[in-house]
Amino acid sequence: MTTLLDTITTPQQIKAFTGEQLEALVGELRERIIETVSSNGGHLASPLGVVELTVALHYVFDIPTDKLIWDVGHQCYAHKLLTGRAESFDTLRKQDGVSGYPRIAESAYDCFGTGHSSTSISAAVGMAIARERLGLKHHVISLIGDGAMTGGMAFEALNHAGHLDLDMLVILNDNEMSISRNVGALARYFNRMITAAPYKRAKQDVGSYVKTLIGDRMTRTIQDLEKSVKGFITKGGLFLDFGFNYIGPMDGHDLPLLIEVLSRLKQMKGPVFLHCTTEKGKGLKAAEEDPLTYHGVKPIMLKSDAGEGDPVPSKMDASPPLANTSFTDAFADAVVAMGNKNDRVVAITAAMPTGTGLAKFEQAHPDRFFDVGICEQHAVTFAAGLAAEGMKPVVGIYSTFLQRGYDQVIHDVCLQQLPVVFAVDRAGMVGEDSPTQNGAFDVSFLRATPNLRVLAPRDDVDTALMLEWALSLNEPVALRYARDAAPTIGDAAGRDVTRAETLRDGHDLVFLTVGPCAAAALEAADALAEDGYDVGVVDARSVKPLDTGMLDELRHKPIITVEENALAGGFGSAVLEYFEASGQLDGLALVRMGFDDVFYEQASRREQLAACNLDAAGLVRHARHVLARTQDAFVK
Secondary structure, three states, rough: OOOOOOOOOOOOHHHHHHHHHHHHHHHHHHHHHHHHHHHOOOOOOHHHHHHHHHHHHHHOOOOOOEEEEEOOOOHHHHHHHOOOOOHHHHOOOOOOOOOOOOOOOOOOOOOOOOOOOOHHHHHHHHHHHHHHHOOOOOEEEEEEOOHHHHOOOHHHHHHHHHHHHOEEEEEEOOOOOOOOOOOOHHHHHHHHHHHHHHHOOOHHHOHOOOOOOOOOOOOHHHHHHHHHHHHOOOOOOHHHHHHOOEEEEEEEEOOOHHHHHHHOOOOOEEEEEEEEEEOOOOHHHHHHHHHOOEEEEEHHHHOOOOOOOOOOOOOOOOOOOOOOEEEEHHHHHHHHHHHHHHOOOEEEEEOOOOOOOOOOHHOOOOHEEEOOOOOOOHHHHHHHHHHHHOOEEEEEEEEEHHHHHHHHHHHHHHOOOOOOOEEOOOOEEEOOOHHHHOOHHHHHHHOOOOEEEEEEOHHHHHHHHHHHHHHOOOOOOEEOOOOOOOOOOOOOOOOOOOOOOOEEEOEEEEHHHHHHOHHHHHHHHHHHOOOOOEEEEEEEEEEOOOHHHHHHHHHOOOEEEEEEEEEOOOOOHHHHHHHHHHHOOOOEEEEEEEHHHHHHHOOOHHHHHHHHHOOOHHHHHHHHHHHHHHOOOOOO
């Protein structure tokens, strides 16, 4: 049976749909999103919450001539389905498939690529100014969530847009959440706006008051609408002070109302701020009741029947669950244990308590847990302030998000030699998310920072021991680990994590690894042994400072450094720099393996590691090449 969605090749076609057809289309979009995410995994609650908004925007505006910029972007699934990607949508987040985020290279309808939050208004301001300079007439729309509004960059852009009095529309998708429940004064401000007495009286139909203003025939002039609506309920004083015409809050699931209001707002001049309230996970019962769990799901988590959303295993999932514990779990248990021992240990996250594992610390020590919202820069300097007064702050943060606080790492922590511990999660390849989420650069930018120790545990035992050691030091420390299982590698007893460790002796060649690369190197050494080669594996543990005594011992063997980081400025570069500085380059046989100078595309983590030859098979291939070149130069 052909659905309405099957007939759409461009969003312009929905402009001819009747109201009933548009409502039916909304249902089809939600059904397709649920079906695809249940098979492929991906973000779920966020894209379900903006389906009506997406349909209304494409119905009213002429995208891509009009520019629609998504903030963060993982809520854009309905947008992709309406813009020529419905037939390929079953490849969502798969290798060479449809991206889970907007991508300029993927479609003309994705006018700006996103993946980190709080960027859309800044991009919209730039596009609006470019439009004016080029003498064009199109509209510029930024769609931003209330979670992303906690990021300071969003307010910097609002300040600039209001100052310039730009013709642009900012739509706030207010569902009271980012990934976890939003925190802070801004969240309370939005909550007051949607719980004010006039709003409560209109609870059955949030947009009823606005409807009475615009009417079916719209007899008022647009100027009258502006005067009547921009102060609706609370007067939106914060945004009015920024120079925006404020409208809302209004029901973000009332499709006819959205179409009517957007149609009128596109005629307004100057910056406009439209505040819409939505329900994260709308249309899937389980996601409505637990939007945190259903923010991002694995294929096995979900299979829905008629939108009821009772989770059952998906038959289409073929990937095995993670064995043992994960690095995140090991860190979470360790930081709780350290908090139990030392009441000066505090934990900080930037809106990621569950993803970083710090939700466990929050449960154990709520008075020493701080979620600062999507404010990575503030999180780092906040930690510096705590450390300056004798506390022991641990900042749980993803590698890709730590990039946003790099200036603060340099100036506020390391320059002042303050003992902040950075627990850098998702270091290396992260799997099916977009290139924006891979943690490819942290070793390079952290290694370049004076006064900072950089450690990389290979397994669960090292993670716990390194965290304990880091907290005992009176200096900044970064502990970086992967989004992966962390099975114990080697003997757990009697470890000294302050030094490198030989996991396997070998005379023909040595894999010198950091982090979980040790597991693949051991597997590769086993495979090479079948060919008669005696290959060793050494876990360096520390990227900075290097265990130079260990390097001196390895100097006369062929060495392959293995890391999940960009080769430029990475661990292998550090090893090479040491040999150069110590005058040991003559006769050195050293090959560096890591990430090339590219942004790696979405795929499973296993596929990504294979693509950059960091799996066992890739290490074996490179080792054979090195051995063939050096076997005459080195004695076994």
